[in-house]
Amino acid sequence: MSEQRAQLSALLGRVRTRWRLLVALRAWAHAAAAACLVLALALLAHRLIVPEGIALILLWSVAGVGALTCLAAVIPPIQRAPRDLQLARFIEEQCPDLDDVLVTAVGEEASGSDPVAVAVVDEALRRVRGIDRSRIVSDAALRRSGLMAGAAVSALLILAAFSAGPAGQAARLFGIYLSPDRLALSVSPGDVRIRGGDSLRVVAKVSSIGALVPVMSVSEGPEWRQTPMEAVPEGFAVAFEKVERGFRYSVSAAGTATREYTVTVVRPPHVERIDLRYEYPPAFRMPARKEEDGGDIYGPAGTRVQVTVHTDRPVARAALNLTGRQPLALELRDTVLEGELIIAEDGSYRVALTDADGLSNPGDTEYFIRTLQDRPPDVRIIRPASDRQVTPVEEVSIEASVEDDFGVAALDLVYAIGAGPEKVLPFQRDGLSTAVLGRRTVYLEDMAVRPGDVVAYYARARDVSQGKRSTEARSDMFFLEVTPFEQELVASQSQGAGGGGALGNLEDLAQRQKDIVTATWNLDRRGREAGGRSDEDIRAVDRAQRDVRAGALAALAQLRGASDLRRRPVAGQVASDAMLEATGRAAEAMARAHLQLQALNTSDALPHEMAALNELLRAQAEVRRREVQQQANGAGGRVANRQKQDFSSLFDRELARQQQTNYETSDRPETRRESSEDSDAIEKIRELTRRQDALNRRQQELAKNRANMPADQLRRELERLTREQGELRRQAEELARQLQQRAEARGRQGGDSGNQATRELQQISEDMQGAASELRRENPQEASARGNRAAERLRDLERRMRGAQPDDRRRAVGEMQLESRQLADAQRRLTDDPAAASGGDDRADRSRRLAAAQERLAERTERLEQGVRQLARTAQDADPREQSALQDAVREIGEQRPSQRMRSAARAEQQQPGAKPEGENIARVLDRLADRLGAAGGLSEDSERLTEKLARVRQLREDLTDLDEQLSELRGRAGDSTGAARGRSGQPGSGEQGSGVQEGDAREPWQTARDLLNELRNESRLESLVPEANGFDPGRSAPGTEAWKQDFARWDELKLQVGVALERAERDTADQLRDQQSRDRLNAGATQTVPEAYRRLVEKYYRALASGSDKK
Structure with missing residues (x-):
């Protein structure tokens, strides 16, 4: 029995050994894997964070303890051994066919020699011997666990090898912290003096190598900041790229710190200012000139230049290092250095300085030395800056500026009347010898000019002689167009009648001829310079001259035809037509200019071009004179074809004249x-x-x-x-x-x-x-x-x-009001430009010109807007009424945006030539802005009422003109469709369809006419002036709605009568407004008005001067 039990125990022992081997292998695999994870995390942190000092010690201390803890966790599973009963149950679980025999046999082991127990043990041995051990603890599991344990241990050894270095550094660093005396720390350069702006490199060396990184503490004041030093082959270092200020620093590592070192910044002397004094050669006859805070030297050859250098502190040595020449030593006087050089050629120089400490400054700034050549003078007309229209008795102030390198010897005004000879008048000079401002007043009355003449003028300058012939230069050419004195009266009494088309054609031809004269003048001036002649440009001007001549001939033919139709035998009428003769003479002069331009002779072509321009302006003046005569006789033409001139030009002249001569209040002499x-x-x-x-x-x-x-x-x-x-x-x-x-x-x-x-x-x-x-x-x-x-x-x-100042502010308001009126007039002229509606090949060119003119008006309007806003901001001390009026003007600008609308119109003209612009609306906005500014200028209530009335009358005239244009278009369509409609009178319905005019098209203009006449009837101030409007009803005058059935005869008669009545109302209102404004202006309590009889005598006198008649 005992032998059987021993065999059973030995069998269980072998199974226990295999089981414990499997458990040990698995435990080692898990423990090694955990230790590998800890070491891997430590290595990753070391690589990413790069810990130093205490952080390094803590990292690897935690990593080591963690790895050892993981390995120690394998001991308990290995030491734990299962009991026989537990092992028997394990075997029963792996081999279910034992039917609990083994568990029963192990349990009956203590029963002694009981036969039943012996039988159970024998049965258990018999069955167990027949079972393969791999069924209980498989060989595959043992091999797999062995491989896992081997791999984990290998990985652990590899990671331990990689961790040995950082862990060793942490261990040595820990030892240094325990015993600081073992660390030796040295720093270079220590205390140092460095030049401002230079770089500095501080190097620290430690006796212990490893993870110990020194830290540098820097102080530029009471506070310190720390900077880790970077590892370099010679130790650790910190580099400063550019040191501008001194500082203190120290280096510490592992609880050991050096003493404080000082970095002292020293700077070399530098130049604060250079003054130059030029002494020109005697031949130039120029006074000495001093230039402060300069450096660059400009002057003619032979000029002696005294250079004075101011430094920030005394220096030991100083010199001017000249390019390509020997250095020029400077005389030392504390912080002032002086030297002298002579300009001989182009070059440069630097100022080299050395102080007593040996710090040197070779000169950071290079200064130029330039030999100036004697270039021609630069002469310009600055006032007036454009062409002007003047009366025969006007005084024109002309200003010119000229600049020259070495001096201006002469500055003259050269003018010519038409194609006449040039005459010279010297300017009154003001300013330096090298920059001269000239002024001259031209009295047109002394020139015996007449309406239609053109005065061309330019400035001519000559520089000083320097042993050679003086150089002469000319400015651009400008023109004074002499207009009839009656033109102002036409502008104030009516808007012209008849001849509008002829005047527009002549104005266009005159403008184009003026451009040709200017271009020829510039080409002739440029041709006087070496290499400045351009034959191609002269041929282009010649082509333009041919085109203008063709236009003049066409205008001449048109004028002759119109003259034949208008001419009626009247007693005392002169048979000759001055307008036709002037246009013919202009065409002949253009032909002569064309011949000279063909020969590329600009100098000889200029007189003929001027003669053509003069004749065109005379013809234009004759047209205006005829308009005056027609209006004086009450024989005005169609309202729609009149030149749209109004009172604004007269108001502008009157306002400008009063602003130049009158004051709002009497001032003391001191004021x-x-x-x-x-x-x-x-x-x-x-x-x-x-x-x-x-x-x-x-x-x-x-x-x-x-x-x-x-x-x-x-x-x-x-x-x-x-x-x-x-x-x-x-x-x-x-x-x-x-x-x-x-x-x-x-x-x-x-x-x-x-x-x-x-x-x-x-x-x-x-x-x-x-x-x-x-x-x-x-x-x-x-x-x-x-x-x-x-x-x-x-x-x-x-x-x-x-x-x-209030006076200056009111004067500024007046100027802005004047500018707003002028802009409104210019916008209306641009809108009504006949070139805009003309066709032909040059339509695109004319559209570009109109767009450019519109853009210039937009720029002027933008400047006006800025001025109004600025004036409103500075009028804080003004009276409430003035402030309110200025704010209304600013609000009007913000809501209407006239400058932006002008630019939009310019872009529309460029993109779609001939498009109908909104110029009239913009002009109305500018008129309203002028009214706002007039209120800010101190207008009385009566003046404001008259201003509103005048604006209302003008609006009615514009409505009348627009209505007449619509009816004229309707008349044209009716004329085109009358024959067709009557020819198809036997075909009901077809004639109406074929006419091309819808019922609504014919009804709308007549409805507008009815509304306008009703508005005239409701206007109390105009009711007495338009009695003819009460008996007219377009609905009864027109027997049908078709265009060809409309009756235009009564409308033409009524339109003419209403137009004359509106003109009379506008004139009367304008006279009342002018008188009221004169009464509003005070000068020491006296009125500005003059007796009416005296005013009529003055007007009669100036008319006589303008017409050239005898003065009585």
Whole structure:
């Protein structure tokens, strides 16, 4: 029995051994895998975070403890062994066919020699011996567990090998923290003096290598900031790219820190300012000139230049390092260095400085030395800046400016009347020898001109002689068109009748001929220069002259036909027609000019072109004269064909004249003197703005075209722009000094505004200086930006100064009102331009001209809008009525946006030539704006009432004109369809359809006429002027609705009578408004009006002068 039990125990022991081997292998695999995970995470953190110091120690301490804990977890499963009963049940679970015999046998093991127990044990042994051990603990499971355990242990060994380095570093670092005396730390360069702007590199070396990274602490004041040092081959380092300020620093590592080191920044001496004094050669006869805060040297060869350099501190040595020449030593006087050089050729120089500490500055800035060539003078007409229409007794003030490199010897005004000889008048000069401003007043009465003459004029300048012949330059040519004195009366009494088409054709021909004269003049002027002649351009002008001559011949034929139809035998009538003769002479002069242009002879072609222009203007004046005569005789033509002139031009002239001579209140002499000084300052600011804007445009053009310019030309243009910008800066500084002196003389009253203007001018001078510096750096784009900023500040300053005083503000309001009226007139003329409606091959060209003119009007309107807004902002101290009127004007601008609408009209004209513009609506907006400004200027209630009445009458006239155009179109369609309709009278329905005119088309104009006449009846002020309107009803006059059945006879008669009545109402209202405005203006309590008899005598006198008759 005991033997059987021993065999059973041995069998269970073998099974237990295989089971414990399987459990041990699995436990080792799991423990090794867990340890691998811990080490892998530690390595990943070490790679990503790169811990240093305490962090490194903590990371690998946690990793080591975690890995050991995972490995220690394998011991309990290995030590735990199952009991025999548990093992028997395990075997029974793996081999169910034992039927619990083994469990029973193990349980009966303690029963002794009981036969039943012995039988059970024997049966269990028999069955167990027949079972394969792999059924209980399979060999595959053992192999699989062995492989897993081997792989896990291998991975653990590999990770342990990778972790050995970081873990060792952590261990050594831990040892250093335990014993700091083991660490040796050295820093270089320690205390150091460094030149400002240089780089600095601080290197630290530690005796222990590994994960110990020193930290550098830097202090530029009371606070410290820490920066880890980077590992380099020689240790650890921190680099400073550019040191501008001194600082303190120290290095620490593992609880050990060095002492504080100091970095001291030292700077070499540098140049603060360079002053130049030019002494020109005696042949130039130019005074010495001093330039402060400059550097670049510009002058003719042989000029002696004294260079004065101001430094920030005393220096030991200084010299001018000249390009291609020996250095020029400078004389030392504390912080002022002086030297002298002579301009011989183009070059450059640098200022080299060395101080007592040995710090040297070789010169960061290179200054140019440029030899200026004697270029021709630059002469321009600045006022008037465009062609003008004048009367035969008018006085015209002409201003011209000229600039030259070395001096202006002469500045003359050259003029010619028509094709007559040129005459020379010297300008009254003002300004420096190199920049001269000339003024001259031309008295047309002394020239014996007559209506239709044209006076062409230009400015001619000659520079100083420098051992050679003086160079002469000419400005652009401008024209004074002499118009009849009666033109003003026509504009104020009616809008012209008859001859409108002839006048429009002649105006177009005169404008085109004027363009030809200007082009020929420019070509002739350019041809006088070397290489400036262009034969192709002359041929293009010749082609244009042929076209204008063809137009003149066509106009002549048209005028002759119209003259034959109009001519009636009247007693005393002169058979000759001056208008036809003038047009014929113009065509003949054009033919002669064409022959000269064919020969490429511009000088000889100019007199003939001028003669043609003069004759065209005389013919145009004859047309206007005939219009005056027709209106005086009451023989006006169709209202729809009249020239749309109105009272605005007369009002503008009257307003401008009163603003130039009258004052709102009487002033003391001191007040008038201060006002004159302020006006003079405002005028100077305006002139600075104009010149700065012109300079900005030239800079922008240079920036745009510099890629295509030769290097020499680019350099010369940059030098010229730099010199002009410097001159503007000097003038701005001089004006600032003058304003400062005036503010000090006035004391506290007015001193604050003067000081503010001085400060703003100083800022503007700084902007100009910046623009000049950018030009020296050859950066015209940035220079233009700075110049634009200076120009905007100048404009703001001008607006503030104009709005500071009530008189100036009222004067500004008057000028804006005048500008608004002129813009409205110009918009109406542009809308009614006959060229806009004409066809032919040149329609696109005319559309481009109209679009360009519309764009120019938009620019003027935009400037007007800006001025009104600025004036409204500065009128805080004005009376409430003036403020309210200005705010209404600003609101009108914001709601109507006239400048934007003008630009939209210009774009529409370019995209769709001949499109119907909204010019009349824009003109009405500008008229309303002028009325608002008039209210701001102090109009009385009666003046406002008359202004509204005048606007109402004008609106009625415009409605009448629009209605007549609609009825004229309806009449034309009726004439076209009458024959067809009557020819088909036997075919009911077809004639009506064939006429092409719908019933609504014929009814709508008549309904409009009915509404207009009803409106005239309801207008109480016009009821007595239009008695004819009461007996007219278009519904009864027209027997049918078809176009060919309409009766136009009564409408033509009524239209003429209503038009004359409206003209009379407009004239009377305008006279009342003018008288009321004269009464509104006060001067020391006296009225501005004059006796009516005296006014009529003055008008009669000027008419006699204009017509050339004897004065009685």
